[in-house]
Amino acid sequence: MEIYNTLTRRKENFQPREPGKVWMYVCGPTTYNYIHLGNARPLVFFDTVRRYFASRGYDVLYVQNFTDVDDKIINRAAEQGVDPFSLAGKYIGEYYRDADALNVRRADIHPKVSEHIPEIIEFVKNLVDNGSAYVVDGDVYFEVRQFPGYGKLSGRSLEDMQAGARVEIDVRKRDPMDFALWKSAKPGEPSWDSPWGPGRPGWHIECSAMSLKYLEANFDIHGGGFDLVFPHHENELAQSEAATGQPFVRYWVHNGFITVNEEKMSKSLGNFFLVREILAKFPPETVRFFLLSTHYRSPLDFDSEKLDAAGRGLERIKTSIRLLSEALEKKNGETEAAAATELNAALDALNASFEAAMEDDFNTALAIGVMFDLAREVNTSVQRLSGGIARVDREVLQKAMSLFSSFNEVLGIFRTDENSGRILLEGPGGNGAGLAEELINLIIDIRQQARARKDWAVADQIRDGLKNLGIVLEDTPQGVRWKKQG
């Protein structure tokens, strides 16, 4: 297993702290708004990382925080005249709706800042006591000059940063780069009592306090977007190592940005698309597929045409899975003619390729390519089957279906049935079809009668009419197949 480590700027062989276990922490959202697509990328990617480790038999402990105490929340709440905690609570709920839609599994622990104030105060106190931090007028600052490794994660020295000189000078700070661990309360803001007076935590300290609480020093993976490398993660690293005297994190993993017209999608540029806006227009599996179709460290440019193209590609995979389930429903054949022997030979190789792709720094783009190869192999075999299927074929086809399932278990593109683990697709047999499905079947029957008397005008009228409603018909020698348009 090779993972690109931001700290060393190269791929490294993954050696977990403890054999068979992975301890990982990912920076979650500040909950003052609905999440946008840019927020969704790390969610989906790290969910995939976690799924992959789990599929390899690792025992994964996954922690993702909510920042529910923050300037932006306080400001937004003030604008709306509501309580900041209820505002944050609302958007945490909305976060889960979006994440669930994208088939992102819940983290094992979702800690909130507001529920870890004592730990944070303790952490800050520790840093003050050991000389890493100092107190000014009820504020507490981390003193970067006291930490020799400051800048090692983002690859810049304090001198470089001074040269940049885009930091506003606060004369109370000993160094312009010193950052707040604890901020004294302003009137009307939520605050907690502390040894330095009433106040609230700075931004970076929460992640150190919470990750170390649940995962302890030298945990395996710390993730987030590239824009968090500096200052957020640099500061986390400094204060954590200053506090514990031990390495903080083994592998730092950062995902690239979603861009719009090649520009970073961000709240400040105003060019962001909310996840729920996109989900109103595209199926969630298409969105997830799109997010995973590019390597996580590369930028991913978003627009509707690209999402459309992704959807058409995904349709190919879906069709293959449908054809496969259809074939498996056939009765046993008389003969033992093995149509699927070539497929059998290919399956093991495909499985190995998929795994190799994921082992190489989570190359989901390559892994998806393998899934397309599987689709082709399956389609070729299934096409050869007619009438009943031989027992040997059935075994191979079942194996192919398990392979789709195991790929999907990692990529999380399609929903699966909780009990059987089977992949669920829209269309016949899908959930919640009910009356609509029966009506469609009725119309198809009528069309079949028209076809039987070669009344092509009526047959085509029905087919075109259904297509306009998003129902696509396919005539096959075995009967009519229909599906909802993806």
Next chain:
RNA sequence: GGCGACAUAGCCAAGUGGUAAGGCAGAGGACUGCAAAUCCUCCACUCCCCGGUUCAAAUCCGGGUGUCGCCUCCA
């Protein structure tokens, strides 16, 4: 100004020394009442440009050009 990343076909995209995966779009063929789906075939003598190293480079080195990002809240 400091630091860093990237540049592969019409589009998306994988590929860190051995002679360009995969998908979308497009062309031809098989199948079909016609379609759709599926299968087969074709679609980058070449990987931004210029030098260099090497038997061999999209892949390594040097120099350009271009795009993007971080240095300020941001995933």
